[in-house]
Amino acid sequence: MVYGLFQIALTLLIVIVLAPFLGKYMARVFIGEATFLDPVLVPVERLIYQAIGISEPEEMTGWEYLKAILYSNTVMAVLVFLILILQGILPLNPTGLSAPTWDTALHTTISFLTNTDQQHYSGETTLSYLSQVAALGFLMFTSAATGLSVGIAFIRGLTGRTLGNFYVDLTRSITRVLLPICIPVALLMIVAGVPETLAGPETVTTLEGATQAIARGPVAHFEAIKLFGENGGGFFAINSAHPFENPNNFTNLLQIVLMLSIPTALIYTYGVFANNNRQAYLLFSMVLVVFVGLIVVTAVGEYQGNPIVNGVLGGTQSNLEGKEVRFGWAQTALFAIATTGTMTGAVNGMHDSLMPPGGFSTLFNMFLQIVWGGQGTGTAYLFVYLILSVFVTGLMVGRTPELLGRKIEKREIVLSSVILLVHPIVVLIPAAITLALPDQLSGISNPGFHGLSQVVYEYTSAAANNGSGFEGLADSQPVGTALWWNLSTIVSLLAGRFVPILALLLLADSMSHKQAVPMTDGTLRTDTILFTSITAGIILILGALTFFPVLALGPIAEAFKIATGSLT
């Protein structure tokens, strides 16, 4: 127990120490100040800008920024879909895999495009190296960079700046944030034992004399961006539970730190932009408290194990079902909360096998979407909640509510509301439809409360652009079930990604055009412990109460059922 908690505490400490450094570095990058990489990158970026025809980048309005995102994302999606569907005739296909079904190809494309990386396939048996690296690997960089750009543009607008130019932000996100970390991390991964090869599977003879094909491939660099870009899509089906993706405790630590890096740091980036580090510290602390709370809930649940099993064993045994023994209950619990909190979606164990407190916590993370949250968007959502808190409670000080001196008016409320509204729509409605379908079609493997969690989890994961699976859900076969899941989650993926981006950019645009009112004693300060606590309350009431009924009928009901010792 103590050892497990020590592992968790150490990991968190590393994250807490690193966040301000990366945050301030990102602020320099996006404010356009000189950084140590300039000598190398300035010429490279100039070449890129010339190639895409924006040698003199113009400032974009919210709509222009959005259009740039939609155009570029559409082109990327078409390209990737073509590679997947044509992989049978394209090179770098050592195992001679044929094309996946059209709906799987489409779902995979949209899923990686939206930084979700929900996978309704097994990587090693479905996709060629070209598809993995050139198609999905490419989207892992661009989708992460798109999210980061949106986050930066939002922070710019909120702090009264112009939004910037999407193509420049996208380029700089990749050249100055993602690549400089991913390249050394990939090398580190290789050193730690992750393969990086274009050779086909290794065929070996096992001790029992049977022949086994061991899948491998260019995994190391894939891992780096998978986690640092909060993508989460695994090279192999079982993701970071696979010994080639995540061989040991060192790589496991590295992966957890990587996925937490950008969303934790971005809060500090905001602090620099807003010239208000105090608020950054407070918001960071608020999220950290929720995060640690969920880790504790999950870890305790896993440590205590299943009372029914314990009853059979006659002693307390931590829950190791669906876990890699090399990681144990603590590392798996931490990984589960980190991956669902940050919308990464990589897994190092089966979330399906988590005890109900873990199921509750992982779902809770994805309902809130701000316990660090997605690349760029998570931080933006945090400020959307701040806007809503300012609006509701700010009236109580007798003035039109304002954030950073900018008045919150109808337009801002409408746009914030869109973000508040879209999540329950794309989670609850498809979940309700699926649960109304017969089990056979919906592919639920564990009927009852757990089955409900499986379905809700899948749509929540899609809508929050997380991508992790509760698993245990037969979402890839038979054909009808696969078709239903692929197509219905595409709706959640797209709506969960682009509708909030639209609202965020327009919100940023409208805030940036407002004249800042100078601070007086009559101004409600948002950088106080009191206000930050109120924000936490508003987040819980607006964000979590919406999903209270499904949580009650899913993990909470399941927990009570297990507690009674009932097996059915």
Place this chain on the structure above:
Amino acid sequence: MTSDTPSSAPRQSKGRRQDRRGTPKVNTSGLYKRAVRDSFTKLDPRNMIKNPVMFLVWLGTIVTFLVTLAPDLFGPAAGKNPRLFNGLITVVLFFTVVFANFAEAVAEGRGKAQADSLRSTRSDTTARKVLPDGSIQEVSSTGLYKGDQIKVVAGDIIPADAEVVGGVASVDESAITGESAPVLKQPGTDISSSVTGGTRIISDELFLRVTSDPGKGFIDRMIALVEGAERSKTPNEIALTVLLVVLTQVFLIVVATMTPIAGYVRTPVSIAALIALLVALIPTTIGGLLSAIGIAGMDRVAQFNVVATSGRAVEACGDVNTLVLDKTGTITLGNREADEFIPVNGHSLQEVAATALTASIFDETPEGKSIVRLAEQLGAKAEVAPEQATGVEFSARTRMSGTDLPNGSEIRKGAVDAIKGFVRSRGGTIAPDLDDAYERVSRLGGTPLALCRDGELFGVIYLKDIIKPGIKERFDQLRRMGVRTIMLTGDNRITASVIAQEAGVDDFIAEATPEDKIEVIRTEQAKGKLVAMTGDGTNDAPALAQANVGVAMNSGTQAAKEAANMVDLDSDPTKLIDLVTIGKQLLITRGALTTFSISNDVAKYFAIIPTIFAAAGIGALNVMRLGSPDSAVLSALIYNALIIPALIPLALKGVEFRPLTANQLLQRNILIYGLGGVVAPFIAIKIIDLAVSPFL
């Protein structure tokens, strides 16, 4: 300005702010009876749809009514006695809607009562319209349009807001202002050339040009506003409505998807229970009280005897960062008083007092009278009887006044510069100690008047500005609320700085011109601030229009009133400070009840979800230990319905405002309405459950 004489009009007399609070002397008899009736007539769906939150409750009521009649309408009903349960829910929901309507009806009713008393001054009168050919035609006052010329004679009620174009007459404005002393009206002057409809001319006759179309006068605007008839929603109210509608939609989705989700885990929930859950979760408390809060806010402004042209202006008052205030009348009492005679040029105090007294025997201004008073206190006697001398009136050109004695001596008092010129013109010299005296008076914040007899300087009269009692405390309060005050005055810099210091304003502009006024407003606005100001003269009109909140004095010119977005019928510029408070109170009330309404959801969730999903084995979450699923749902709903009438007094009266900083206010209100909103329903629902569960 604060006469306590009771007015003959039905309106409350002008008094200090405290007297006016809470007890509007309007006819409230039958108000509640009418409000009860209105709360039912308001059930008309065409009316209900204006309030989306309550409209949804109304629709829910209809559905639960249907399942009361036919419990199996949407599938087989469960429970012991579904018809009784559904029927009870229908009744509670129905009353939720009626209570919300009642809140609005009471607010409107109070406004109407206020309006009726105003309207009584507004009864149809016959007006003499002057036709272009000069002939006179009798028309109804409602047939008067902007630009029409009319004639009024003593005894007439002035039929419309108008500007005096001819004649001189005194007008009794007590019906509007409560001030019983008649006011002299004549054309061409800034202040006294405009008349208000509903006031009575008590001597002579006036020719007027009508300045408003029928139904568009100030009184009409006020009536429309307090009645809530033409009330357009204010920007904050619109934004808040958006948020409430979105919350409603969120919970609509939650509840609508619950049937298949709960059905999947074999814990079916009846349609009536689902509707009950929906109504409990959507923000009905604030949804039901929102319009009442707005109407009551307008009503409070009207009770302060201020006409606002829009609710937007009232709301803007709460946002004001800077107040631009004229010194005279706002910060200091209008009248200055002689405080001291300072002899110069070797004269004795007695000589100066006697000369000052002689100079002032014809001076009828309050200042002149105070000089006489002071001189007499010092035992001085006038040199001549008034019959033997000739008075010289003050004029803006000469800037002095005085008395010509029978022996040819000319005694003058006036602005120091002007007297200096007069002395020189009579061959005199300027005594060196004059400037010392002048400066001394200025440093004390007073106005120096020089006094001379022909070419000989006698002394300086110290006119003391009297700062209104309590004004410093008001400014301190404003500062704590983050509102800056800027004083404008025609005084010299030294005087201005002393008064500014004493009154505790944050900044001042001395020797100010009307252009300075608009300039200071623009400068503040360029910094992103909202500026409020008062004004009365024609040359104030551009500044009133430029300011975010411009309050014109009713005694002011028509141009000023047109440019302003509020008119103070009492012509009391200090009221601007009260208006800031009213604006803030309006916003605070809205925010507090919204916070309360949303916080309530926690308890309602904990009351309803564990009990209606009891089949899923989550009964342990029933932390309130409510009797049964049916009683839990009913208790939450009854609480939800009863909280609306319980909060009506608060919505109408407004949350008590304290002059605190924003953060102190937040701390206080979040504790009461946020934390209180979480805790109160837990207790209330438990109590209701104890009361109803034995009957189910």
